[in-house]
Amino acid sequence: MVTFLDVIENIYPFTTDVQYFQSLVSQQHAHGGADEPENSLQALIEATKYPFRQNANRVVIWITDATYHENDTYTSLTKNDVITALLSMGLIVHAIGPESNKSSYYDPIIIPTGGNFYDIYGNFRDILLDISRFYSSSKYVLSYQSLSSQLPAEIKLQIRYAGLGGEAIVFPIGTTFYKSSRYLAFYPNPFNPQITFNVEKGNYLGGELRIFNLLGQLIKTINIDNNTQSIIWSAQNDNGDLISAGLYIVQLVLNVKNELQYFETAKILYLK
Structure with a gap:
């Protein structure tokens, strides 16, 4: 203290x-x-x-x-x-x-x-x-043993803690895609004028790196394949215009088998 x-x-x-x-x-x-x-x-x-x-x-x-x-x-x-x-x-x-x-x-x-x-x-x-x-924890790993030999298409998950909580539908994607670490890393943050995104290789079929402003507007989309490792972004939108300083949301979307998708989100700050 x-x-x-x-x-x-x-x-x-x-x-x-x-x-x-x-x-x-x-x-x-x-x-x-x-x-x-x-x-x-x-x-x-x-x-x-x-x-x-x-x-x-x-x-x-x-x-x-x-x-x-x-x-x-x-x-x-x-x-x-x-x-x-x-x-x-x-x-x-x-x-x-x-x-x-x-x-x-x-x-x-x-x-x-x-x-x-x-x-x-x-x-x-x-x-x-x-x-x-x-x-208290940013990530949980849940496991269970099903009486059925078929992997369910979806599972309803309910969580309660200290009288609070909620429920969500989760989609099992099998053990081949699970990793103990995140796929997206970036530096520096805050950044000016460039930020580098590193996407770790894994068992996915490509995807996108999407950048949103705080109004929820998509300003930049970068395609990713399984060979993509490093992406340098120079704070320009899809039209090639320099963006304004401020906070932005980065979303990594990876396509997994059977039309399932894996998501990660993070905050980045652009300073001028």
């Missing part, structure tokens, strides 16, 4: 002692207010220095009611410096703050890292439950 005002106040190390951590949290109180901005950027940099386990879900919960110093007398850091450091460590940042600061101060940092924004006036129990539920 890192606490801060205009300067970093405390940096508490990781601990496995739950009661000790609860006591640290209970000692925190609002003080020194009415003098925005504060030094959130330096605090986020300190978070990147924690000794996370190699395979851990690396999540930062950033709680603040203020804007932040940037490249001034309190810090030489910029948003891009912090984003680069967070991405290099694989940290996902969730922000809890006032709605009025969301678009200008919190979104530029949480969106590239894949985090969410939560209103500071919301119910903290529900906020923490949402964060823990969403990132």
Whole structure:
């Protein structure tokens, strides 16, 4: 845990002692207010220095009611410096703050890292439950033994956790296509002027890399075959026009046997 005002106040190390951590949290109180901005950027940099386990879900919960110093007398850091450091460590940042600061101060940092924004006036129990539920695991492998010798065309899957959940129709695709890792990788993110997509070879019959803006409009389609490994995109749409800076959604669609498709989605940020 890192606490801060205009300067970093405390940096508490990781601990496995739950009661000790609860006591640290209970000692925190609002003080020194009415003098925005504060030094959130330096605090986020300190978070990147924690000794996370190699395979851990690396999540930062950033709680603040203020804007932040940037490249001034309190810090030489910029948003891009912090984003680069967070991405290099694989940290996902969730922000809890006032709605009025969301678009200008919190979104530029949480969106590239894949985090969410939560209103500071919301119910903290529900906020923490949402964060823990969403990132407790990003992938599950389910197996079952059927009494039938035929592979079903579809299976209805129901999931319930902490009173929440839902149901979905899933399509079994056999064991030959399963992999423990994702097929799509990309770097750098954020990017300017180019980003490289790597598509891992696998048991698929080709597909597409689709890029959408936040309005859901398809702006770029790149065809993929089983020999495609590296794609360099220079931030141009299908008409050859340079796109605007901002957040975009990448969708990898791979065609599998029997007209089934495999999907992956990711967020990328184009900076100018």
